[in-house]
Amino acid sequence: MYDYAEVMIRRAELGEVDLVKAIVVEAYKPVKKQLSRTPAALREGLSKIARHIQMGDQYVALVGDQIVGTMRVRLSGQTGVISRLGVLERFRGRRIGTLLMQYAENLLTSRGAQITEVEVYGAIEEQLSFYENLGYKETGRMKRLKEVIVTMQKSMVEELIEEEEDL
Numbered sequence: 443m444y445d446y447a448e449v450m451i452r453r454a455e456l457g458e459v460d461l462v463k464a465i466v467v468e469a470y471k472p473v474k475k476q477l478s479r480t481p482a483a484l485r486e487g488l489s490k491i492a493r494h495i496q497m498g499d500q501y502v503a504l505v506g507d508q509i510v511g512t513m514r515v516r517l518s519g520q521t522g523v524i525s526r527l528g529v530l531e532r533f534r535g536r537r538i539g540t541l542l543m544q545y546a547e548n549l550l551t552s553r554g555a556q557i558t559e560v561e562v563y564g565a566i567e568e569q570l571s572f573y574e575n576l577g578y579k580e581t582g583r584m585k586r587l588k589e590v591i592v593t594m595q596k597s598m599v600e601e602l603i604e605e606e607e608d609l
Contacts, residue, residue: 465528
């Protein structure tokens with residue numbers, strides 16, 4: 443768990459699958475308007491979200507007892523992958539997305555990740571800026587079903603070295 447002022451982050455529970463889906467739908471609504479197709483996150487069914495909850499890689503952010511954000515976190519070799527990050531619109535601007543990312547990075551580093559990676563739509567400047575502000579750098583671009591996908595990574599090894607130098 444992670445508690446920053448009023449925000450707590452924890453693994454999602456199976457009974458919260460509908461809430462996770464609703465947050466993703468709301469978070470991707472403005473993104474959908476800027477793309478030529480429906481994002482995969484919006485096509486994902488409840489059973490797939492439930493599977494990720496059961497695998498333990500779906501997380502939620504709460505303000506009080508209300509779930510206001512979500513993300514998916516998994517480790518692939520030494521690469522931590524963060525996806526499906528979303529925060530309810532009325533809770534944006536409170537650093538909840540940043541807190542979710544910091545939580546994910548700490549979790550992945552503790553599990554041995556050397557780098558963390560996100561994929562964002564190249565057409566969505568707000569997403570690119572959000573991750574750049576968190577220290578992510580573009581490492582590649584590819585076309586996926588007519589959309590440009592930008593891969594961004596952040597080294598966790600550098601983070602550890604900087605922390606040790608500060609001690």
